[in-house]
Amino acid sequence: MMGLFAGTWAPALAQAPANTPAWPTRVVKFIIPFGAGAGADIGARLVAERLQNKWGKPVVIENRPGGDGLVAISAFMSANDDHVLMFASTGSFTVHPFQYEKLPYDFTRDLLPIARVSNTILGVGVSKDSGIKTLKEMVARMKAEPGKFNVALVPGITELVFDGFAKAEGITVTKVPYRDIVQGVADLSVNRLQMMMASYAILQPGVLGGGVIPLAVNGHDRFVGVPNLPTVAEAGVPSLEVEGLVGLLGPKIMSQELRERIGADVVEVTKDPAISEKLVATGQAVNPGGAKEFEASIKKQIDQVTAIAKLVGMKMR
Incomplete structure (x- = not known):
């Protein structure tokens, strides 16, 4: 496996070009590494409902629980499609390199932060x-x-x-x-x-x-x-202290401009008071942020995981 934490995220988000391609052009899919009813699943469905109204295309939810998140990751990686996104908490993924010798993905290379939605309390x-x-x-x-x-x-x-x-x-x-x-x-x-x-x-x-x-x-x-x-x-x-970060991640083929565009839309709908109220009712703190904010939050979590792993004697496999 490539060095998960040694690399850097994709370059800084670029200014949108004058003629940006249309997106979405078809159904958008959110892959959730949990079963129906989990906090991330509820949040994904609330956001998806508003986004499909905004985008004019269906946004469907695919629950892929199991395997400590690896079942969902495998489905996401196999799709390699900018219309197939991951809606998840990041806590499992940041720990994976210290738990598994071989992984089918590199977090910082293969999953690009799009938008932070909430913190599972x-x-x-x-x-x-x-x-x-x-x-x-x-x-x-x-x-x-x-x-x-x-x-x-x-x-x-x-x-x-x-x-x-x-x-x-x-x-x-x-x-x-x-x-x-x-x-x-x-x-x-x-x-x-x-x-x-x-x-x-x-x-x-x-x-x-x-x-x-x-x-x-x-x-x-x-x-x-x-x-x-x-x-x-x-x-x-x-x-x-630990934060249960939940947000939307995209594939490495996604352009910087598209990340920024989708992220802005997710932040906009998440700020809707009706969504905020429902998220709080399911034990989530509303915490919207774009790609840069989500990236910074994940970097902080990776640093925390690395320090604790060192303390307890776990090594990157």
């Missing part, structure tokens, strides 16, 4: 029966009871960030894998799990049911959907 929750009320208390209990905490984590950057936190704090826990992380909430609610770090939308049914106590959100900023919940930094554990 991640949160830390504990079982009500654990008696834990704050994030600092959770850390203290984990240190005092090594190996006795059963925890569930979303694979990818969420799990890596937790591993970095555990390494830095000298904490030992038992990680419980789930084929479907949503199932972990039921176990957390009855104290079979003591802690879970996942999207707030996944934790929410347990919170509403009273079995799960939310301690903090993992993002840099508080979430308008639960404004009284502190960030992990405010709660005294900044090493758990």
